Amino acid sequence: MARPPGPKVSGPREAQYLYLTTTGRRTGRPREIEIWFTRRDDRLYLVAEHRERAQWVRNLRALPRVNVRVGKRSFPATARLIDARSEHELARAVKALSERKYGWGNGLVVELTPAGTKS
Template sequence: MQVDIQNFADEDFCYLTTIGRRSGKPHTIEIWFAAHGTTLYLLSGGRDKADWVKNMRQQPAVQVKLATHTYTGQARILTAGTEDELARQIVFAKYTPRSTDDLTGWSNDSLAVAIDLHNEVQ
């Protein structure tokens, strides 16, 4: 089944579920995202100290809930380059009009993460 997430691009946030690196249990957070094709981009202000980043480093298979739809995906940490710049630009552009805070530092200093979505969970 082709993943179509563009209908959810304007959602304020998604729910990301990782598997706990110690507990082995699902751990869900609410997080900002931007969609591009079948990939979601997230920024971790806590960089690699964030629990969700530590969890996905150990187990990159994740689930993402967008509105009422849940998808399986594979998480990747981005390194400096074109995709990293894209992630920062589109997340910043999406949330700057919605926030009263200056998000420039957050956008520049956060760890960029990509989640390639695969299938909708039925």
Template sequence: MPIEIQHLSHEEYCYLTTTGRRSGKPHTIEIWFALKGSTLYLLSGGRDKADWVKNIRQQPTVQVKLGSLTYIGQARILSSGPEDELARQIVFAKYIPRSTDDLTEWSRDSLAVAIDLLNEVQ
């Protein structure tokens, strides 16, 4: 049964914790996100060069903190296709009204990542 998290979609940021590919230690970043159902979408402006993306490639199990709640999830790097387009559209739509920057190039050129949220950490 999918978890219900849509009420957290208004949060400004999420906190993504990956496992360091070399150290094996938790590494947490603050990052923009958008939600669709129980899937969280992120865009990496650094594409494959971002440490968090490199960590996900090695260990796709992650933790995501939204507000005061923390979830376990499975991350997936998206390739061209409908889900990739959805990720770009909904992250862009969420943040364009909040940004003084033109996010068009960022939303087009970033690497899209999906995280399927599996369950809440108690």
């Protein structure tokens, strides 16, 4: 079965981090952070160590449209906070991926869906 169209988010060797640009909820200005990520299916996942206290999480809660840069590729995406109570299996799987990649995976899981990716 053909993979749905959407940006290629990694090359042959998975990058260690990505750059996430949110829009400041108060200033309206772009705010960029460097952050570890994992990939599952057509989505990218972040783990916010400081959960809802992280400024970037507060920004994307206010405006979930973000820009993502992985290596030389840049693309728009939509962010979604994963509720571990209602999406326990997904949260657990993402945390396990992060544990394998970085040796750490505790925090709030955030899903990034690249524009053009089918639901």
